[in-house]
Amino acid sequence: MNVLLEAEDLDVRYGDFQALSGVGVRVGEGGALALVGANGAGKTTLLRTIAGAHRPARGRIRFAGADVTDSPPHQRVRAGIALVPEGRRLFPSLTAEENIRVGAVRARPGAWTLPRLYEVFPLIARCRTRRAALLSGGEQQAVAIARALASGPRLLLLDEISLGLAPAVVDGLYGALAELRATGTAVILVEQDLDRALAACHDLVCLLEGRVALSGPTDRLPRDQVIGAYFGSV
Numbered sequence: 001m002n003v004l005l006e007a008e009d010l011d012v013r014y015g016d017f018q019a020l021s022g023v024g025v026r027v028g029e030g031g032a033l034a035l036v037g038a039n040g041a042g043k044t045t046l047l048r049t050i051a052g053a054h055r056p057a058r059g060r061i062r063f064a065g066a067d068v069t070d071s072p073p074h075q076r077v078r079a080g081i082a083l084v085p086e087g088r089r090l091f092p093s094l095t096a097e098e099n100i101r102v103g104a105v106r107a108r109p110g111a112w113t114l115p116r117l118y119e120v121f122p123l124i125a126r127c128r129t130r131r132a133a134l135l136s137g138g139e140q141q142a143v144a145i146a147r148a149l150a151s152g153p154r155l156l157l158l159d160e161i162s163l164g165l166a167p168a169v170v171d172g173l174y175g176a177l178a179e180l181r182a183t184g185t186a187v188i189l190v191e192q193d194l195d196r197a198l199a200a201c202h203d204l205v206c207l208l209e210g211r212v213a214l215s216g217p218t219d220r221l222p223r224d225q226v227i228g229a230y231f232g233s234v
């Protein structure tokens with residue numbers, strides 16, 4: 001499998017606080033990586049660093065054969081990296097469809113069209129003319145994912161999409177992700193529900209206090225070992 005994203009030896013600091021130390025991850029074309037770890041382990045920081053929102057103090061990020069370490073976020077979107085941020089961050093006074101169109105501003109050729117997005121997320125089709133502020137949590141999360149897809153990503157970074165949603169709604173979102181994966185889009189998924197993460201992804205990285213505590217293919221990592229790495233007891 002061709003390597004799509006390779007982040008090596010990343011250090012990221014917030015002032016004096018070092019949030020990531022020597023972190024490396026690798027995702028192949030069409031691959032799926034679960035990023036797990038306790039609160040504050042550095043998962044969001046890693047996704048945001050890959051998306052270009054944080055500049056690492058050390059380390060390199062290569063994407064699709066190019067070094068993007070110094071590229072601003074909008075260039076990374078153009079290159080095919082899209083982030084679905086924690087908390088969704090929709091524009092509350094815009095409609096669902098207007099929010100999705102925001103994501104299409106820097107769309108790559110072949111990006112998902114609105115009709116295609118409505119097919120994959122029927123719940124958005126039903127509420128596309130409603131303001132984001134009035135949507136349910138599940139509808140808002142679907143819109144946030146659709147907005148990222150509207151840019152035509154080759155790699156989708158998903159930060160805790162299940163947070164605060166009913167299990168049936170989360171099932172629907174994961175069903176849509178499976179369709180997305182079938183089109184060859186790679187994903188990095190931050191997920192608190194370890195079983196969902198293990199089921200949805202080929203590979204796993206567990207962070208502990210800003211370092212990689214465990215990594216490998218999900219079919220070769222016993223669940224107990226992942227839980228041990230999560231709590232720092234291995």
Ligand code: ATP
Binds near residue numbers: 046
């Ligand atoms: P969670 O599951 O709670 O979202 P996380 O694994 O995503 O956690 P991060 O949000 O990446 O972790 O945070 C990693 C560490 O960096 C935490 O100790 C956090 O307090 C700290 N941190 C995050 N953002 C900032 C910031 N803007 N300024 C200072 N420290 C920060």
